[in-house]
Amino acid sequence: MLLGLCSAGGAALCYGIGSVLQADAARRTTASTGLDPRLLTRLLRSGRYLVGVGADGAGFLLSLLAVRTLPLFVVQSVVASFLAVTAVLAAVLLRMPLGTRDRVGVGVVVAGLVLVGASAAPDHAVGLPPAGSWAVLAGALVLVPAAVIGARVPGPRGATVLGAVAGLAFGMTAIASRVLPGPGGDWGRYALHLLAEPVTWALLVAGALALLTYSTALQRGSVTQATAPLVVGETLMPALVGVIALGDRPREGWALAAVLGCLVAVAGAVSLARHGEIDLAGIDPADVDPADVVPAPTAPTPPDRRNPA
Numbered sequence: 001m002l003l004g005l006c007s008a009g010g011a012a013l014c015y016g017i018g019s020v021l022q023a024d025a026a027r028r029t030t031a032s033t034g035l036d037p038r039l040l041t042r043l044l045r046s047g048r049y050l051v052g053v054g055a056d057g058a059g060f061l062l063s064l065l066a067v068r069t070l071p072l073f074v075v076q077s078v079v080a081s082f083l084a085v086t087a088v089l090a091a092v093l094l095r096m097p098l099g100t101r102d103r104v105g106v107g108v109v110v111a112g113l114v115l116v117g118a119s120a121a122p123d124h125a126v127g128l129p130p131a132g133s134w135a136v137l138a139g140a141l142v143l144v145p146a147a148v149i150g151a152r153v154p155g156p157r158g159a160t161v162l163g164a165v166a167g168l169a170f171g172m173t174a175i176a177s178r179v180l181p182g183p184g185g186d187w188g189r190y191a192l193h194l195l196a197e198p199v200t201w202a203l204l205v206a207g208a209l210a211l212l213t214y215s216t217a218l219q220r221g222s223v224t225q226a227t228a229p230l231v232v233g234e235t236l237m238p239a240l241v242g243v244i245a246l247g248d249r250p251r252e253g254w255a256l257a258a259v260l261g262c263l264v265a266v267a268g269a270v271s272l273a274r275h276g277e278i279d280l281a282g283i284d285p286a287d288v289d290p291a292d293v294v295p296a297p298t299a300p301t302p303p304d305r306r307n308p309a
Contacts, residue, residue, distance in 0.1 A: 001069065001070065001120060001121075001122045003065070003069065004065070004066045004068075004069035004070040004074075004075070005066070005070070005074075005078070005117060005120070007062045007063070007065040007066040008062070008063060008066040008070065008074070008075045008078035008079060009078055009081075010058075010059070010062040011059040011060070011062040011063040011066065011075075011078075011079050011082075012059070012078055012079050012080075012081045012082040012085055013059075013082070013085050014055045014056065014058045014059030014062065014082075015055070015056060015059040015079060015082035015085075016082040016083065016084075016085030016086040017052070017055045017085075017086075018051075018052040018053065018054075018055035018056040018059065019052070019082065019083075019086055019227070020052075020086055021048045021049065021051050021052030021055065022043075022048075022049055022052035022053070022056075022214070022215065022218070024048050025043055025046040025048040025049035025052065026043065026049070026215045026218040026219050028046065028048075029042050029043055029046065029219075030042060036216075037212060039212065039215055039216060039219075040211065040212055040215065043215060053211070056211075059079075059082075060173070060207075063075060063079055063174065063177070064177045066078075067174060067177050067178045068177075068178070068182075069122065069123060070120060070122075070123055071120065071121070071123045071242055071243075071248035071249065071250070072174060072175070072178060072238045072239055072241070072242030072246065072248055073116070073238075073239035073242055073243065073248060073250075073258060073262050074116055074117070074119075074120045074258075075174065076171070076174060076234060076235040076238050076239055077112065077113065077116045077235060077239070077261065077262045077265045077266070078113060078116065078117075078265075079234070079235070080109075080231050080234070080235045080265055080266055080269045081109050081113055081265060081268075081269060082269075083109075083227065083231065083269045083270075083272040084105070084106045084109040084110070084268065084269065084272055086272070087102055087105070087106060087272050088106065101271065102272060104271075105268045105269075105271040105272040106268070106272065107268075108264055108265075108267060108268030108271065109264075109265050109268035109269055109272070110268075111261075111264060111268075112260075112261045112262070112263070112264030112265030112266070112267075112268055113261070113265055114261070115257045115258070115260055115261025115264065116258060116261035116262055116265060117261075118251075118254065118257060118261075119250040119251055119254035119255075119257045119258035119261060120250065120251070120258075121249060121250055121251045123248060123249075127179065127181065128179045128199070130198075132179070132245070133179070133197060133198040133199050134198050136172070136175060136176055136179065136198065136199050136202045137198040137199065137201055137202040137205075139172055139175075139202070140169070140172045140176070140201075140202040140203075140205045140206040140209070141202075141205060143165055143168055143169050143172065143206065143209055144205070144209060146165050146168075147162065147165045147169075147209055147212070147213050150162050150164075150165050150213070151213075151216060154220070155220060155221065156220065156221035156222070156225050158217070158220040158221070159217045159218070159220035159221025159222070159225040159226045160217075160221070160225050160226070160228075160229055161217075161229075162213045162214070162216050162217035162220065162226065163213075163214065163217045163225065163226040163227060163228065163229040163230045163233075164229035164230070164232070164233050165209075165213045165233075166209075166210045166213040166214035166217060166226075166230050166233070166234075167229055167230035167231065167232060167233020167234040167235075167237075168233045168234070168237055169206045169207070169209045169210035169213060170206070170210045170230065170233070170234040171233055171234045171235075171237040171238040171241075172202060172203075172206035172238075173203055173206045173207050173210065174234070174238045175238050175241055175242075175246075176199045176200075176202045176203035176206065177203065178238075178242070178246060179199050179246070180194075180197070180199055180200065180203065181193060181194070181197060214226065214230060217230075228270045231266060231269045231270055232266060232270065235262070235265075235266050235269075236262075236266065239262060
């Protein structure tokens with residue numbers, strides 16, 4: 001159990017670093033209209049984004065290890081603390097001091113995590129019948145049209161909608177990781193078995209959709225508007241699914257503490273979302289790729305009334 005908690009904490013650290021780097025890269029890249037997969041292609045030219053995705057990849061591997069040994073409500077609550085990690089790192093490394101509200105937010109997150117950690121009980125990965133595996137894939141696919149529709153919402157409202165979709169997509173990756181079949185003795189057969197598993201494709205679809213929708217959300221509005229609904233979606237939805245369908249349970253007599261700790265940790269994380277705002281005024285023009293700059297629209301030349309032709 002201790003290994004699982006340490007893995008979840010390491011995932012939160014990696015996600016905290018990755019979120020700042022990806023937000024910075026997304027703001028420096030040409031904004032997309034609608035849900036444009038080419039946005040990821042443009043972002044892949046950014047070193048900041050690649051390092052951020054690398055940090056996310058490390059975080060995913062650590063969270064994958066955690067969900068194999070702990071209930072989803074524990075892992076996702078710990079992972080949600082990445083915003084507290086981001087705030088503290090920004091204060092230390094980027095000289096973005098924590099205000100009173102930020103300190104309170106960090107304290108609230110820590111208090112929630114203490115309750116969640118104390119209520120945790122050892123768990124193990126579970127298998128699903130074929131119908132359950134297909135249901136996980138269906139859940140991931142349903143988010144695709146939701147993302148397409150959400151991408152049509154402009155401005156800050158669009159950032160909130162897409163952030164929520166991204167959170168649900170990240171939540172689906174956690175669920176798929178939890179029910180993914182474990183490795184067998186023959187790695188060749190195991191790889192073929194994974195390719196035939198619906199949850200494998202659910203993991204790939206949800207992961208790609210989460211990256212695309214979150215990057216698009218960061219271009220539509222502030223980090224707060226994109227990240228706050230993401231934290232709620234990626235924490236509460238998997239926690240509910242874990243309790244209802246996957247047999248996740250806290251320690252005997254600790255159910256109330258587990259629920260309270262999860263809600264408190266999420267509330268503290270949401271309150272910290274605003275600390276991750278990127279100051280666009282401080283972007284060095286030399287850091288912006290000219291190929292990614294959209295020329296400012298010019299007003300049409302008024303017709304010459306003396307010469308209609």
